[in-house]
Amino acid sequence: MKKSLFITGTDTGIGKTFVTGYLAALLRNNGINAVPYKPIQSGGINTNGKLLSEDVAFYQSLTSLPYSQEELCTYCLEDAVSPHLAIKKANKNVEIAAIKKQLTKLQAENDFVLVEGAGGLAVPLLDEQERLYMTTDLIRDLQLPLLIVTEPHLGMINHTLMTVAYAQLKEIPIIGFIVNNMPRTPTRMQQDNIEMIEKISGFPILGMIPPMKEPIVANTNKMIESEDEVINLPLLFEKIEIFSLKKEEV
Ligand SMILES: Nc1ncnc2c1ncn2[C@@H]1O[C@H](COP(=O)(O)OP(=O)(O)OP(=O)(O)O)[C@@H](O)[C@H]1O
Numbered sequence: 421m422k423k424s425l426f427i428t429g430t431d432t433g434i435g436k437t438f439v440t441g442y443l444a445a446l447l448r449n450n451g452i453n454a455v456p457y458k459p460i461q462s463g464g465i466n467t468n469g470k471l472l473s474e475d476v477a478f479y480q481s482l483t484s485l486p487y488s489q490e491e492l493c494t495y496c497l498e499d500a501v502s503p504h505l506a507i508k509k510a511n512k513n514v515e516i517a518a519i520k521k522q523l524t525k526l527q528a529e530n531d532f533v534l535v536e537g538a539g540g541l542a543v544p545l546l547d548e549q550e551r552l553y554m555t556t557d558l559i560r561d562l563q564l565p566l567l568i569v570t571e572p573h574l575g576m577i578n579h580t581l582m583t584v585a586y587a588q589l590k591e592i593p594i595i596g597f598i599v600n601n602m603p604r605t606p607t608r609m610q611q612d613n614i615e616m617i618e619k620i621s622g623f624p625i626l627g628m629i630p631p632m633k634e635p636i637v638a639n640t641n642k643m644i645e646s647e648d649e650v651i652n653l654p655l656l657f658e659k660i661e662i663f664s665l666k667k668e669e670v
C-alpha cells in the first residue's frame with residue numbers, strides 16, 4: 421500500500437526538514453522507495469537568479485533522489501516570511517491544483533511520500549480576496565495524516581498539545597510525534613515532557629532523534645547506516661496503515 425505523511429512541527433525551526441530528510445534516507449536505506457516533498461518553501465536562496473530551496477538541498481544531501489528541485493518543491497519563494505506574505509511579495513500565482521498534481525505523481529512513482537509543511541500548523545498559505553487558505557486546508561485537501569515534530573525543551577508540553585488540539589479542531593488525523601534533539605541521556609524534565617505529551621494526548625512517540633554533532637550530514641548518515649533504531653518504523657507503519665484503512669472505509 422502506498423504511504424504518505426504530512427510533517428508539521430510545533431514551531432518553525434524545530435527540525436521538520438531534518439526529520440523529513442532523515443526519514444526519507446532511513447526508508448530508502450531499508451529498501452523503501454521514499455521521497456520528500458516540500459510544496460511551498462519561503463526563504464529560497466537566490467543563486468544566479470534561480471531560487472534554491474534549502475530544505476530540498478538538505479534532503480538531497482542525505483540521500484540520492486531521482487528528482488530535480490522543481491519536482492520536490494513546487495513553489496519556492498524568496499522572502500523568509502510566512503508563505504502567504506512571501507507569495508504576495510513575489511506576486512506569484514500559486515495553484516493548489518499544481519501541488520495536488522505533483523503529489524499524485526510522486527505517490528504514483530514511489531512507495532512513500534513525506535510532505536513537509538512550512539512553519540507550524542496554523543500557518544496561512546494563501547490570503548486572497550475571495551479566500552483564505554491555511555496549511556490545515558492543504559493537509560485536508562491532500563488527505564494526509566499528520567506527524568508532529570517537537571523538541572523536549574521547557575514549554576514543549578504546551579506547544580505540542582496546542583498543535584494536537586488545532587489538528588483535532590480541523591479534523592486532521594494524527595499518527596504521532598517525533599521528538600527531535602532528544603539527548604540519549606535526557607534530564608528529568610526532558611523525560612517528563614515526552615511522557616506527558618503521550619499521556620495527555622494519547623498519541624505515541626514514534627521516534628527520538630538525538631542532537632547531531634557537526635558535520636551533521638556525515639554523522640546522520642553514519643547513524644542511519646549503523647541501523648541505530650531511533651525511529652520505531654514498525655509502529656510508524658502500523659499507525660499509517662490504520663489511517664489508510666479508515667480512509668478506505670469512508
Ligand atoms: N537533531 C539535530 N541535530 C543537530 N542539528 C539539528 C537537528 N535537527 C535540526 N537541526 C538543525 O537545526 C536547524 C533547523 O532545523 P530544520 O531546518 O530541520 O527546521 P524546520 O522545522 O524545517 O524549519 P523551517 O520552519 O524553517 O522549515 C537546521 O540548521 C538543522 O540542521
Ligand SMILES: [Mg+2]
Nearest residue numbers: 436437475536
Ligand atoms: Mg524546513
